[in-house]
Amino acid sequence: MGEPKLRHEIKHNINYSDYIALRQKLKYIAKPDPNAGNSGKYRIRSLYFDNYSNKALMEKINGINNREKFRIRYYNDDLAFIRLEKKGKVNGLCFKRSARLTESQCSMIISGDLDWMKRSTDPLLIELYFKMNYQQLRPKTLVDYVREPYIYEPGNVRITIDSEIKTGLSSKELFDRELPTLKTRDSDPIILEVKYDEFLPNIIRDIIQLDNRRNTAFSKYAQARVFG
Template structure:
């Protein structure tokens, strides 16, 4: 990519409902809800994740490779006015994200294996995807579906999210289907807490989080959903 990537810190934890209520109560008076959240402070995210013929993204994550990437199409609140094809890059404990908007027609073409729609020379990410799909057989693998409650704090550009009700579905399903019924991929008592920031976490936020009392985990929603499908004999890899 010609654009310089902006890497941020990312910490992940799996917490239970009781921990969620305690942490949220500490944070709610210090932070604001993200401007895109609804009246209840949440929004819905649904992603279609891709992997190549060797399931590289899956195996690199399981193998603990410190530099890796994932590709996904992401939508919000099951609406088609914002559709992004994203590349999430992981480097040690840092993350960066590159994304390009695509249209609903482009989405339909990609799912029909018509990758020519990605051949846009002035869009490096789309060209990378075009090459990956033609030469590495990058294809849809799994739907990842959840509700996110995002909190933001301007100093340190801190973003804390509570991801709830993690669900999954087979990649053949249409992510725009409002009647889609993905199945629970994780016990509903558990929530994925993500903490993202630039250079530092302000002490007030750090104290409220009490990170020292939490156990960091490799909480990849993509891997959780792929493993769920495999364990329930819906998919082999």
């Protein structure tokens, strides 16, 4: 499968005033992600995996240096492009691997029909198959949110602003568009994430200072698990 590309990640929990100020600056120096379409935003639904001992959740809460989590996600209710993703951290740097899935394959994974996965030619699907067996990983909870993404090419910088974060509680109904969801907090958090390769350009560093707000370890999955 090869070694994953390791990237730096910065997160800030920002307020609405921060968001407006940041958005005004970004439009002059960064490009909207073309995948976001005319609105500049898209909706994301993710189904996260964990096991009976809450391995992924506890690794996050305890700040384990090398950790991973699996999820299935799609965008704007488009079931033609669904991805299995493994996201992790190694010595403070983040990585992500992904594989395409069909709606039928997702349904089989959610229902526990797994034998077909071991015959896959995709290493990530095979890895999930074995971890669903020997670690007992299972679909755990749904998370919905809205993302506003930007790209700044020097340094391969990706800037995202996430809001309207909601949980489907313990539901596994990934494709139920009418599924009731609940805010993960009374107030609507806005999460700024900045990912980059070897260096963060000064122009980006300067505009994300936001009155010296401190980095946060906010996790959408961990917030959703407050509800079960």
